[in-house]
Amino acid sequence: MLDTIKLKYLQGRKYIKDIKNAPMKEQFRGFPIIKSGDIDCSCCPTGAISKNPNSIDMGKCTFCGNCKCDAVQFSNFYKLASINRDALIIKENMTPEEFEKIAIQSRREIKKIFSKSLKLRQVSAGGCNGCEMELNACSNANFDMGRFGIDFVASPRHADGIVITGAITKNMAYALEDCYKSVPNPKIVILAGSCAISGGIFQNSKEINREFINKYPIDLYIPGCPIHPLTFINAILNFIK
Amino acid sequence: MNWIKTENNKKINALEIPTISIEQMRSDLKEMKLRPVGFFGKQEFENVRLYVTLADDKQGKLYISSVLFTPDIKSYNSFTQDISQLHIFEREFYEEFKIEPKNHPWLKPLRKNQDEYPFFTMQGEDVHEVAVGPIHAGVIEPGHFRFMCQGEKVYNLEIMLGYQYKGIEDLFLKNPDNRLAESVCGDSVIAHNMAYSQVMEALSDTKIPERAQIIRRIALELERMAVHIGDMGAIAGDMAYLMGASIFGTTRTLVINTMLEITGSRFGRGLINTGGVNFDIDFEMSDKIRNVLDEVIKIVEKTTKTMLKSSSCISRMERTGTVSTETAYALGAVGMAARSSGINLDSRFDFKDRWYEKCPWEEDFKFTGDVYSRFKLRYKEVKQSARFIDDLLEELKDYEDGLKVPVGNLIRNAFVVSITEGWRGEVVHTAITGANAELIRYKIKDASFNNWYMLAMAVRNNGISDFPLCNKSFNLSYCANDL
Known part of the structure; x- marks a missing residue:
């Protein structure tokens, strides 16, 4: 027992105090900065790049950095989420500040209902387990998402919304819809990661079934491959507070 | 011997891989006593070629051979009877190419047809069944677990997979x-x-x-x-x-x-x-x-x-x-x-x-x-x-x-x-x-x-x-x- 307390003392405080302005390592590939000029569309494994005018669709991007050139650079800005799918398409000369302004306009009714407590049910529907690990990391001692009243719960019946990761395989389509229907109203749907938003690297697979995305309203898009915990937590905070 | 000997990360000519009969394969597998690391089919026009890769871990070598299934062969006697390590490989092969390994002890779907999955069941008053998944309590990947229990004790766990199948x-x-x-x-x-x-x-x-x-x-x-x-x-x-x-x-x-x-x-x-x-x-x-x-x-x-x-x-x-x-x-x-x-x-x-x-x-x-x-x-x-x-x-x-x-x-x-x-x-x-x-x-x-x-x-x-x-x-x- 004494040893355990000693261990706690040695460990000290590990949480990130100011999560909204948490520093990010400069090597992190986040928000793409795009200029006019020649870019190579063929190097993109998911077809996220368009030419003339140049743009990158963050909903498809795997942030691999293959396309890095004079016209495309990746900044370490990590607040990439938006409530609008079209806003994820980053055009020439857009700065992170400009993107932040248009990305998330919080709605009054969402704030009213969810700002104190948001319980989410996560559905893993055919991804690679990367986003799931990062979502688990959101709840660890570093990021400690629970202090904002945001938590993952065990049952859809306890939840205010669902977080979908993965490209949604045919085999998971039914379970996903079932889970969505089990969540009591009012509820929100969050897509986390490129796979969930667009099919990502698996978009050409014959075994995926993305009807769910077209059938139900989506409230929040969080890009990343996988999503960084800071991206996820900040996205939710901006959305509900 | 009808096996090509090769090494890890070494290229060989695919056309030189020998073709052996099913019975030859069976006796070789039994005799060589090596660990299977590959057992998969490939469509060749109307035929299916089954490639088998065996690993000799002590020597650091790999052995490769193949069996050709013509369209008239719809089944064979399962290898799992003799080499139990192949159980899941044979299920996969059957699911992909519909060539049935006869007398396979556990021939159930692996990735497809989950609606028809025949679960192992137990009878009796004290037995109860617990079904978990594909959506789990934690933030993890999807899979379905079926427990057969008596009280707290698990008699059997059956795991149904395939929810992550993306081809x-x-x-x-x-x-x-x-x-x-x-x-x-x-x-x-x-x-x-x-x-x-x-x-x-x-x-x-x-x-x-x-x-x-x-x-x-x-x-x-x-x-x-x-x-x-x-x-x-x-x-x-x-x-x-x-x-x-x-x-x-x-x-x-x-x-x-x-x-x-x-x-x-x-x-x-x-x-x-x-x-x-x-x-x-x-x-x-x-x-x-x-x-x-x-x-x-x-x-x-x-x-x-x-x-x-x-x-x-x-x-x-x-x-x-x-x-x-x-x-x-x-x-x-x-x-x-x-x-x-x-x-x-x-x-x-x-x-x-x-x-x-x-x-x-x-x-x-x-x-x-x-x-x-x-x-x-x-x-x-x-x-x-x-x-x-x-x-x-x-x-x-x-x-x-x-x-x-x-x-x-x-x-x-x-x-x-x-x-x-x-x-x-x-x-x-x-x-x-x-x-x-x-x-x-x-x-x-x-x-x-x-x-x-x-x-x-x-x-x-x-x-x-x-x-x-x-x-x-x-x-x-x-x-x-x-x-």
């Missing part, structure tokens, strides 16, 4: 890419990407710089450390030892943030490309890695020692989820889980790899096959990996031969098997090219493929409340084999 092998044929290889399994990014790159480099006769080889292995060991530490935390969490869960959790963050500093991604995405690596590790970074790892090892040692002093932790782990050496062998277990049950398989050392020769596996590990054994093994491997990284960083100084080389075109009619030891166990990628130098078959086998049945055996006769603990001690992947 990833077909995607490789359409659009082979390093990013796709990274997305095979999010916790073994480096292992799968390394195996894929080695396959493509062998298929195009590309020799990559030694510096890139070393950096790849440093990343592989970092990945191993990160996952092991994370899982030690998860095991602690499942035993309600929350101090362990939180400390191992934050310690894992230190390791993956180091990966972020090297590669720009917490899981090392974007590091490896066919032909080399994209990021260098300079002197400054080497020092940084060493300092971080020193700290990590210090914390892990202290926490583990404190944790193992607690009798309640020990009593939860000891004799929980035991898999005997015989069972593990019969199921064809590989990797970390097999090592914890006393089967010494590690492809880093079994197949010749000059970078691992200097830092051999130590034999002094006392296995017990239970959760405790798997926990201790992880602890040991974390420390071992830190030592490997230290040695590899030292080696790195002597090689200044660049980071990547251009990749040539693929060679026609070639066959390559590449085995890489991920943290979970061997990752086997096999590729075959056709007459126009295009990929015509791509096959992935992850350690989870062999080990899923180990989990089912581990929970037998344990309390159902110990299932999460057993599950976490294996931490098997669903997506890695598209299951």
